[in-house]
Amino acid sequence: MAALRPNTEPTERPRQDGGDESIAPMPRWVKVFAAVLAVLLLAFVVMHLAGGGFRGHGS
Template sequence: MTGSPNRPDGSGRGDGDGPPRWVKVSAALAIVLVAVFVIVHLAGGGMVGHTP
């Protein structure tokens, strides 16, 4: 058998490799929110009423 006993698919990745799932989800959510913020501002719809 060539795979690692840590994972049944033989990929050899254990539970300690890489960041936790909540970090990945939080990063993806932050990227999406920043992208929406930038798109709204480039479209001219953001911060209306905040100019003197």
């Protein structure tokens, strides 16, 4: 019985642009949600660095 060798040869040639057709493009709503989240996070950080701080309502 012959010894089995692992398949080390690629089944397909890699694409020149490095893309992978099996990965679906990101939906627009995901990009919009990420952009809005980034803007809110940036505004939060800027407000607290500018002196908005973590003060209570009565301060």
